[in-house]
Amino acid sequence: MDSREYTFEGKGADVDESAAVSRESTLVGDVTVGPNVTVWPGAVLRGDVGPVELAAGSAIGDNAVLHASTVGEEGMVGHGAVLNDSHVEAGAMVGFNATVAETTIGADSIVAMGTVIPSGYEVPPESFVRGTPARVTPLAETDIDRDAVFDQFASGEFAHLTEGHDDLFDR
DSSP states (O other): OOTTEEOBTTBOOEEOTTOEEBTTSEEEEEEEEOTTOEEOTTOEEEEEEEEEEEOTTOEEOTTOEEESOEEOTTOEEOTTOEEESOEEOTTOEEOTTOEEESOEEOTTOEEOTTOEEOTTOEEOSSEEEETTTTEEEEGGGSSOOHHHHHHHTOHHHHHHHGGGOTTTBOO
């Protein structure tokens, strides 16, 4: 970690030693990064008006912004996604460039790339969310294989990819 870690009102980041946090990411205030989490370059984790918490095995893609938000175990937030005062439950995935505001994304759900979820939505577990504004469909009513999608973008693969980027991650 370099000088992109900042305290806010006396609170600073708590990063598990097994996490891979790019030195090109920014952590502000009350931020907790759990075990085996990956945080990629350009990501901003801003815990000033509320905490940012990343549970074990979660992955935060390049240039994602999380403000006062949480990500559950094995949750994934794609490149360029923006979360404001939102909660991504365990095993849920938020696609590239999605915008999520004041929302809970239920466990094992998929939010498609570019989706805009306005304030107040509650996405049930095992849902597929897409569009602008968002439409929610139970995964069981789609032909989407959630496990195949997860495997394609699996947190574990992101964790292994960090091993080849020693210049981006402190070990």
